Amino acid sequence: MTMIRPARPDDTDVLTQLIAVSFEPYIERIGARPGPMSTDCTSLIASGSVWVADRDGDAVGTIALTDEGDHLLLDNLAVSPSARGLGVGSQLLEFAADHAHSCGLGELRLHTNVAMTENLQYYPRRGFRETHRATVDGFERVYFSRTL
Numbered sequence: 001m002t003m004i005r006p007a008r009p010d011d012t013d014v015l016t017q018l019i020a021v022s023f024e025p026y027i028e029r030i031g032a033r034p035g036p037m038s039t040d041c042t043s044l045i046a047s048g049s050v051w052v053a054d055r056d057g058d059a060v061g062t063i064a065l066t067d068e069g070d071h072l073l074l075d076n077l078a079v080s081p082s083a084r085g086l087g088v089g090s091q092l093l094e095f096a097a098d099h100a101h102s103c104g105l106g107e108l109r110l111h112t113n114v115a116m117t118e119n120l121q122y123y124p125r126r127g128f129r130e131t132h133r134a135t136v137d138g139f140e141r142v143y144f145s146r147t148l
Contacts, residue, residue, distance in 0.1 A: 002060065002088055004095045007050035012041045014059045015052065022078035029115040035139065036076045039064065049075070051095065053088045061088040065096055071145075072100040074110035093126055097148050106148050114140040 007015060019041075023034045044050045044064050053061030060083035064075040074096055079088045093108075100108055112119040114133065120142060124130070128144040135141070 002053050002055045002086075002091055004051050004053055004091065006048065007041075007045045007052050007062065009042070009045055011050075011052055011059060012045060015041050015045075015050070015062050018059055018062060018080055019076065019078045021081060026113065026116055030113055030139070032138070034113060034116075035137075036078065039076055044075075051092070053079070053083075053092055055083065055088075060086075061092055063092040063096060065099055067103050067105065068109075070105070071107040071109045072096060072103060072105045074108055077110075089122070090126060097146070100148055108146040108148065109144065111141040111143045114142050 016039075019036055019039055023037050026034050041050065049066055050062060050064045052059050053063075059080070061077075061079040063077050066073040066075055074093075077089060077092055079092075096108055100106070108128070110123070110128070112123070114120070123144045126146070128146040131143045131145050133140065133142050
């Protein structure tokens with residue numbers, strides 16, 4: 001069973017590695033390291049913005065969430081390749097929706113790279129709608145929103 005818990009400082013190395021392994025396949029497609037691979041896990045964990053999907057004591061996924069005042073921003077979602085297809089990503093997204101509600105927010109937002117074609121199908125199947133596209137810091141991004 002997968003349980004979602006707040007990340008602790010001692011999770012930093014494991015989450016950094018999990019994010020690297022999760023996003024490494026996209027380097028060739030994008031032509032650069034995806035933004036999430038540069039995540040400062042130490043700072044985000046210290047701010048209380050990161051949660052871990054823990055399965056039998058192993059971190060199999062992570063999510064970083066930021067309260068933006070009028071919506072909850074999903075900064076990063078990563079699932080270990082060994083846990084893909086087990087519902088971990090969906091569980092993390094539902095956790096994000098519950099967290100948004102607890103913060104009094106009625107919307108989740110995120111962006112992904114246009115080259116991450118799997119995400120362009122994944123998020124709409126989970127209630128997100130594409131809002132727009134833009135190039136930011138050299139990355140072609142697709143923006144999504146989910147009203148809760």
